[in-house]
Amino acid sequence: MTVTEPPGVAPGNRGNADFVRSAMAPAAKPPSSEVGAIAWLRHNLFTGPLNTLLTIGLVLLGYWTIPPLVDYLFIDAVWTGSDREACIYTAERTKVGACWAFVVDRAAFFTYGFYPLAERWRIDVFFVLLVIGIVWLLHLRAPRKDLAAIYGFVFLPVASFLLLSGTPSLGLPTVPTNLWGGMMVSVVVSAVGIVVSLPLGILLALGRRSNMPAAKLFCVIFIEFVRGVPLITVLFMASVMLPLFVPDYMQPDKLLRALVGIALFASAYMAEVVRAGLQALPKGQYEGAMSLGLGWGQMMRLIILPQALKITIPNIVNTYIGLFKDTTLVVIVGIFDFLKAIEASRIDPTWAAPTVSTTGYIYASIFYFFCCYAMSAYARSVERRLAVADKR
Amino acid sequence: MSPWNDPRVRSFVFQGFLILVIGFLIYEAVDNASDNLRRQRIATGLGFWDSPAGFPISQSMIFYSETSSSYGDAFLVGLLNTLLVAAIGIVLATVLGFTVGIARLSKNILVAGIARWYIEIIRNLPLLLQLLFWYNAVLKALPGVRESAALPFSSFLNNRGLFMPKPLPGAGFDYVLIAFFVAVAAAIGFRIWARRRQERTGLQAPVGSVTLALLILPASLVYVALGGPLTFDVPTAGRFNITGGMVLQPEFLALLFGLVIYTAAFIAEVVRAGILAVSRGQTEAAFALGLRPNLTTKLVIVPQAMRVIIPPLTSQYLNLTKNSSLAVFVGYPDLANVFTGTVLNQTGQAIEVVGITMLVYLTISLGTSALMNWYNSRKALVER
Missing domain, CATH: 1.10.3720.10 (MetI-like)
Structure with a gap:
């Protein structure tokens, strides 16, 4: 890219402004520490000693909590069954995760209650x-x-x-x-x-x-x-x-x-x-x-x-x-x-098993979170649209 | 022009009509109520206040006995329990809420992300669901007394609650407390003096370190001089029960956890909005004046953010207090549980009992909002 000459000055004739460059110096590359993955890590995760410490702590926390959570929710979870037998501890089943069979079995009751x-x-x-x-x-x-x-x-x-x-x-x-x-x-x-x-x-x-x-x-x-x-x-x-x-x-x-x-x-x-x-x-x-x-x-x-x-x-x-x-x-x-239906089923002896309560609450959480999050996402999208309209 | 086009006539007619309708509804309600009460043989008035209550309450800060205490005592026990859980809850929710709110703005994307999802998840789940989860799925599912989890400071956690050492103030402990409160008063006085002097002369005093010293030194000196007049009653695990110490019941803990975690998510959003409301130009102007970053935060950002934060923060505190009435669902004996629960069932005097309960919450709410309006009018930006 060349520098445009000021009007009235012929090219090559700069008078006493000879120190002005006529061509742009080539741009230097940014330092390697400021581009790519390393820079991203430095800026987002390891900004200072405190942040580095926090990052390491949180990664460790995730390492300790996420695998057991996945085990509980999916790997060790029970998906089929018609009563508590499916979800209790037995000699060959020493780890029982979420009892999804309970939710599947009672889903109609959770939705319709006692409606004929x-x-x-x-x-x-x-x-x-x-x-x-x-x-x-x-x-x-x-x-x-x-x-x-x-x-x-x-x-x-x-x-x-x-x-x-x-x-x-x-x-x-x-x-x-x-x-x-x-x-x-x-x-x-x-x-x-x-x-x-x-x-x-x-x-x-x-x-x-x-x-x-x-x-x-x-x-x-x-x-x-x-x-x-x-x-x-x-x-x-x-x-x-x-x-x-x-x-x-x-x-x-x-x-x-x-x-x-x-x-x-x-x-x-x-x-x-x-x-x-x-x-x-x-x-x-x-x-x-x-x-x-x-x-x-x-x-x-x-x-x-x-x-x-x-x-x-x-x-x-x-x-x-x-x-x-x-x-x-x-x-x-x-x-x-809805919550009462879950409470009532949770203490029903047919499904008396150790993880039934937690599973019921997780199911309720998913329902409420889905509904509320959808509403708040809608509110935010309207807010963004209104902000665009007001920007004019 | 017909008189109907005169706004004064119209307003007069409309309001007259409104008053007539409301008056008729109130008259009908009172008439029906006295009719229904007479037919169902329900007593009226506050005569029940002094009669013996005859039911136990699981947690009480004052003396309460099933046999000799009256409904009035039960009311007081419930009210104090509500205030206790609300006060502790407000302190803890403020600490957690400010931490999460600041973490939400962190440059560290892990910290900000976790704070964001904490807020999203907690705010989008009903408080009742969270309370039931803490109570039934966490605290009640803890191991029994024999397998109690031992915690530091010789505390125990099991499905009967959290057992902790109980402080036993000995002779002369009052002097330690007196020394502490005098020191607090002195610290406040020093702060006021330091601010006045700085406004007059520009000289700064070491307010922070003096306050810290005043808060710690006098009380601990008196404590040591009197030979440590404080002992602890430590809980000891027996075969079937834990004796000694004091216990925080699972009902109380579940309600406290639920309220703190729920309200903190809302406080975090309030704090975040408050900090973001201080425009970037304020920081830049402070830097241009040569203030260091921590002084900029303390003198420029925090005072302006607090003006935005405090009104919604108070309304969150009120929400926490009102939400503490969900104690009914976990069996913590707060005002709503004791009064609109047991007392209402025993006396059947729905109008008086529900009315008194509402009046208590109303007094707390309106009192706080009056205080808030006064604060706002003092702190509001003076505009043209």
Whole structure:
């Protein structure tokens, strides 16, 4: 590469600037310690004495823990069997790893609970409808989002209710909720919490920011009260106090009580998330909408909420993750959820073997981790997309 | 123009309607409740508070006896147990959380990777699942008393808990404690004096070494001078049981492990976000002023990061306290377990019992947030 001459100076005639080179000196190679694998190791693993020590320690730790873990999960694991005999110590089997046979044997119970065998296809249909709704609503390039919202927030709840609890007029026998159990109950409780908490949370957030003192006071008291107490006490309230507050002839179903508790709890947290989004919008958006002559409803629906909800999507999803994890607590009011199904099977004498408990918990962990990680990965991808949009 | 277009009229009508609806709901609830209570013959009021409780509690920091203590005593035992696990949990979760949060930002990819996966896995699993795992799969699966694992400092670990030496303060140990607290007060005073002098004259005092000396020396001098007035009751393993010492029950340990490990993952994310929130320009400006890296961290990065860290950190502390109510599932006798569990079952007075429990948690939460708002208004950046 040659140096371009300054304008007006003929090549070879540099006046008294002869010390300026006319050609670039060849670039020296970087020192061998700064390129390739060695440099990578030096920069990432052995930066200083402390880091070197940490690296060696962690490699040793991995060496001591990973092979036994692999042995436990796969090599020594028991994959087939129909009762505890498969997973107990015997003379020829002195090492027993994870008892996957237990999970395989009880998988249907973990998924459907006590739901009658002949009716379990209804739960499968419900899962399929749910997956369609989730993909349609969340996939950013899916068509007809307006229809998706109607599907997700109107059709799906009604259809699920008719399907799961049964409609004799459609030829679906009634299944009382005390037979519901397992993963299906966890999914139903989370789904109801998710569907109810967003609109209720938006209403509460708008109420808290409104100019009407009565509405504002009510919303503030509700939000602060619910956020200040543990979910367990809210569930207790829904399960033992709610029946006292309604007349004798309309005693709510046990599952319904838990659903009310979860939905109210999640709404209060959602309200604060939405309020943060509303506060983050510049005041000019409100003023601009008002100067266009929009009414309060139009302003919220067309200008404020679309923007506020867009920037809160990651936090909304994080609230949903918390809600999903919190649904495990419904067992305290006697709901037979996924974790309870595992607990009940774990102590069942048919499968009394030393590694059954741990295997059950590992299975539960995989289920919850998969669901929560998928949600948080979605939240992060939305966050990245929004960051791109804001970069302009 | 119809009056309906007047915002004041509309707001008035809407609020009147809202008050009517809420008032009607409250009236209905109270009416139904008194009806239902009368029919089910459930007593009302706090009359049960002084009646004998008659049930045992497995861990108590104050005197509690199954035969002579009242429901009020049981309430106090539960409350103290909640505060105990919350206080220890907060300290340990802060230490672990800050360590993991800083490790997450390490240049060493192994350290950062392990910290990252710790956070990812722990945050994405329900706390209840983790508690059950610690309790049922780890602590309850430990060997029995005869095969206790011996730990350093003559401690033992088995499926009945962690047995540790119990400190027995002898005569004069109070003076050691007094010496320590006086030294702490002196250290705080010295720090304030040193800061004022530095602001006035620019002279720095060796605050760190003086504080360290004050924390260690006076108490140990008094301790030695009095001839070591502290003995330990060491647990000894017998054939069927371990006698002496003190024991941390598996219920307590499981709850503590679960809460600490779970909350630390959230604190780690808070710490990471706080450190990343201090812009790179701050570090560069500090270097340009000639500050050394450790002084830059201490005087420039940490104070600014703490402003971002502390509000969410407090809300994590509150979460830990509220989550300690999951003690119900492992049988640790905290407030929720003792009160909304046993007391509610025995008295049947759902409204009073659940109401009191909620009030306690509410007081803790609202008190802390009031403190937080005060702190924020003091520390907030003063902007135009």
